[in-house]
Every structure is written in C-alpha cells, then in structure tokens.
Amino acid sequence: MPELPEVETVRRGLQPAMEGARFDKVEARRPDLRFPFPENFVKRLEGQTVTGLGRRAKYLMADLSSGEVLVMHLGMSGSFHVLHDADASTPGRFHHDRGKLGNHDHVVFRMSSGATVTFNDPRRFGFMKIIERGKMDEEPMIALLGPEPLGNAFDAAMLAAACRDKKTSVKAALLDQQIVAGLGNIYVCEALHRAHISPKRMARALANRKGEPVERTALLVDAIKLVLQDAIKAGGSSLRDHRQTDGDLGYFQHSFRVYDREGEPCPTPKCTGAIRRIVQTGRSTFYCPVCQK
DNA sequence: CCGCGGGCCTGAGAGC
C-alpha cells in the first residue's frame, strides 16, 4: 500500500501520540509479521520513551531512550490507528474505537500520552525491528537506500548519474529504492505523466554521454517532488487499505491523472490520447502513449 | 553483477 506520502501521513498522525511518550504496555498478538518479532520485543520496548518519530523512505523510525530505534514498515496493507483517551468518551466518532481488536490488529502500544496505537496488517508484509542507532549503517535495508526524493540531495545531476549505466526502463529505475527512496508504483506513474516521459524510455536516456542530466531529467525531478508534496497535503491515497491514523481516508486518489485510469481520456490539456495499462517488471504501468515520449 | 519473476499473504471484485 503505502508509498512515501502515505507513510509520511502516518508519521504525522503518530507523532502526537508517541513522541515524548513512554511505552506503558506493548502487545504482539502473534509471533511474526513478515519476519518474527525481535527477541523479547515487548520487554525491550516497555518502559522506554520515544524521543523522536522520524521517517526514512517508507520506513518509520521511533528513536528510543535506550539508544535503539524501532523500525516499522507497513508492507502493502499495514496501517496504524490512534485512539486517544479523550476520544473514548466521544461516542460514535470512530467505528472501531470500541476497544475490541480485529483479526489483523497485530500490535498494540499503550502510550503514557494516553493514546492506544494499533498496527493492523492483513497481508503481513509489514514488519517491526529494533536496531541500535549506531548500527543503522550496517543494516542493508536502510544503508543502501538512495536519497530522499524531497531532500536537496535528490536533483537532476544525481538522478542522471545514478541512471546512466542502468539497463532498464525509467519506470523500473524509479522503483529502485537504491536510486531514489520512497517512490512506489502509483507515484512513479503519476510523476512520469506529469513530466511527459514514457515509462518505457530507457533510464540511461536521462543522462548524456558524460553522465550529465538532459533537459527532461530536471522536469522529472520537479514532477516527482511536486506529486509527492501534493499527495502529502491530501493525506495520501486510499485505494484499499490506507487510512490516516484517525481512521479518515486520504484523498489524493481523486487527483490521479493516470493510475488505475485505463481507457479514460488523458488529462493533459489538448492531448487526444487515452490512458493505457501495460505490465513492466511484473507491475501495472499506466500512461498516455500520446503525450508521454 | 544485474535484471527479472516468483513468492510471501489476505481480501476485494469481476466473471461465470
């Protein structure tokens, strides 16, 4: 499910519940998600304070008073829900706020802030790990990530240099978390459409012979930053599973220009094309064959 | 070494 905008939306929702608060009670309601929970998961968290709640790419990172970091990933279908004590006395506001847990509510944090944080993940592609802060560089999952797409380090020169030797499509390159970290299938499709670049174009065409960016590379970088910013403002995209932590839906799906719009007219002004769906490296790609070159 | 396809899971929706 969640790409960078959805994870950032979740982070902002969890922050007031978790940052500066202590884990009073932790419950792991099954032995594993995608991976087994870390040894003594509950004991290692209970009593610790969350000193900061950050995000790297699609990973949520809760800094702990012990010097460790609780790394959380939502996989395809993970979501967090926050119930504040005060909400419990406001009947009817949240349908699953009756205190009963659902089938796929796998982890529950009772925080000293008075918030109950529940992690739900039907497909269980998500996971939680505890890593020593100093050893984050040794964690390949994190250490190998490319730059944050919304950070200054992600620019046309960097993207061109990273793509110049790639023997793959620009679509596949942008999904590669080692090139740029945080994009997924939706936002790659949307950014390529905004930049009028065909997803089938070779990634190395983003660079000239010297490895410098060509003109369209800068347009692509701008398109990526803009679409991610717009999506964050909208609380992410809710297709199936994504919810904001208060249970509300994100609404960026209403702003999709191509994703899941096969057959619809291309929204580019004056373009006569219709959106097509193809499959690239096993994933659906939506694009306009007329205005994306 | 690199790129691709399969697999991990469950559930929703389409088609019969």
Add this chain to the structure above:
DNA sequence: TGCTCTCAGGCCCGCG
C-alpha cells in the same frame, strides 16, 4: 449465491 480467477501502495531471493 457462490465458486474461481486475477489483482493489489512492497520487498527479498534465487535464477539465468
């Protein structure tokens, strides 16, 4: 209604 099939915001691993 109910079955079967396909597909889904991600990522790791093994194969060629």
